[in-house]
Amino acid sequence: MTRYRSVLVLAILASLAIGAALPSLFRAMRSGGAPESQTETTxxxxxxxxxxxxxxxxxASKIATAPVGPGVIARQVTAPAAVxxxxxxxxxxxxxxxxxVEELRKRxxxxxxxxxxxxxxxSREVAEAKSEYLAAAANFELQSVLYQREKGLFEKKITAEQLFLKAKAAFTEARVRLDLARQKLxxxxxSEQEIAALPSQPIADLRRKEILAPISGRVIERMVNVGQPVTGEGQLYVISDLSIVEAEIAVPAADLSLLREGQxxxxxxxxxxxxxxxITYVTATISRETRTGPVLARFPNPDFSLRPGSLLEAEISLKQARVKVKIPRSAVMIIDGKPNVFVRTPAGFTKREVELGRGDDDSVEVVSGLKPGEEIAVSNVFLLKAELGKQNIPEE
Known part of the structure; x- marks a missing residue:
């Protein structure tokens, strides 16, 4: 019995020793070396x-890259605009x-x-003016015939000079009355065409006054309805030619001095x-409440896509400069207080410190640190910065 127990104890100890040695053996087999009797290779x-x-x-990280190259740096002013x-x-x-109002032909x-x-x-006013003109025209024709008759008789010494002068005065008065009636119309x-057509116009139409469109365009307001009384100053329609529209741009006071008409x-x-x-007008005054000044600009609108009343955003280019290396602002990361970009390499990316120059809202010039043609990360660059930060954390 004692010998059986001794054999059992030896077997257990041997099993424990073999189990402890197995991990080292497996690692040695994978690395092609001896069991882990020396420091593991990292x-x-x-x-x-x-x-x-x-x-x-x-x-998977959606890190986009793009080659760098020359471009144009343009400073812009962005401001709200009302069309x-x-x-x-x-x-x-x-x-x-x-x-x-008897008839409205446009909606x-x-x-x-x-x-x-x-x-x-x-209009009764129009009927009276037309009637006055027709009467004046008929009287003028009669006096013209009488004048020509008396003139012929006087030249032949058949009639007295007094009768000729009386016919001449009546003719002159008739012509003046006709001119006054035409001016009233x-x-x-x-128009002259409407006035010339009056003698052949039906009597029922003498009260009708046709209103003509003064310009081509679109009806943007209709001010009256059929049957509504109107005066001489009363408005019927508002017509606008929307092929050209205007925009009022609220520009900050600090940028007004940089704008010029014609920009x-x-x-x-x-x-x-x-x-x-x-730009057609740059204001000389500034709103006290908003600290902005209105700037007016005209825009061609051939397809009527710009609708009056729309609130949009205007971009005014101030200065443009050609640069040798231009990159997006999204590609720049501030690391240790200095601007850096991540350049693509076969193994991934490497950070590189750059010197920046002129810039606009979206892009910036690289004075040194990059060459045209090099490929850099331009989106989700913060992921690379975060990964780089993990590598710089000291191990305990």
Missing amino acids: QAAPVNGEVQLSAAQIQ KPDPDKIARVAAKVVGV LGDQVKRGEIIAIID AALDM GVRIKNAEGHVFDGT
Whole structure:
């Protein structure tokens, strides 16, 4: 029994010894060396400033890269802009006569052409002026015939000079009355063609005053309804030619001195379409509340995509400079108080200190530290900075 116990104890001790030696044996087999009787070989540490990443890791981290090269640095002023109709392209259509709206031929938003009939006013004032003109024209024709008759008789010594002079005075008075009647119709906004057509116009139409569109454009306001009384100053429509619009830009006071009339300005609408315009006015006053000054710019709007009343963002380019190396601002990381970029290498990335120069809102010039053609990280660069920071943490 004692011998059995001794054999059992020896077997247990042998098993423990073999189990303790197995890990060293396995490591030796993997490394091709002897059992772990000496210090285990470790992977070489990355070079200072290097972040080792595989192509798959770079893609998974969504780290985009791009080659560096020359470009243009442009300083810009960005400010809110309110689109409105060009005041030189707006027409307010007035009735110009006292009467009642008989017909409105255009609705809100309709397109109109210059000279097109857009409304008709029933006016007693117009009827009286037309009747006065027709009477004056008939009297002028009669007095003209009598004058020519008396003139012929006087030249033949058949009639007395007194009768000739009386006929001449009546003819002159008739011509003056006709001219006054024509001027009155012209004051009621009747064209020469309309006046010339009056003798053949039906009597029922004498009260009708046709209102013509003064410009081509679109109806943006309709001020009256059919049957509504109007005065000479009463407005019927507001027509605007929206092929050219104006934008009022609220520019900060500090940037107003940098702007000049004739400078280019760019805005983008809600659909993403870009429109280029020109500054037409730079204000000399500044709002006390907002510390901004209004700047006006005109924009071609051939497809009417710029809608008056829209609030958009305007970009005004101030200065442009050509540089040899231009990179996005997103590529620059401040490490130990200095600007750095991460340059692509076969093993991943390596940080490199750079000297920066001129810049704008999106890009910056690299004076030294990079050469054209080198590839750098341009997005999610903070991940590389964070990984580099982990490598610099001292081990305990």
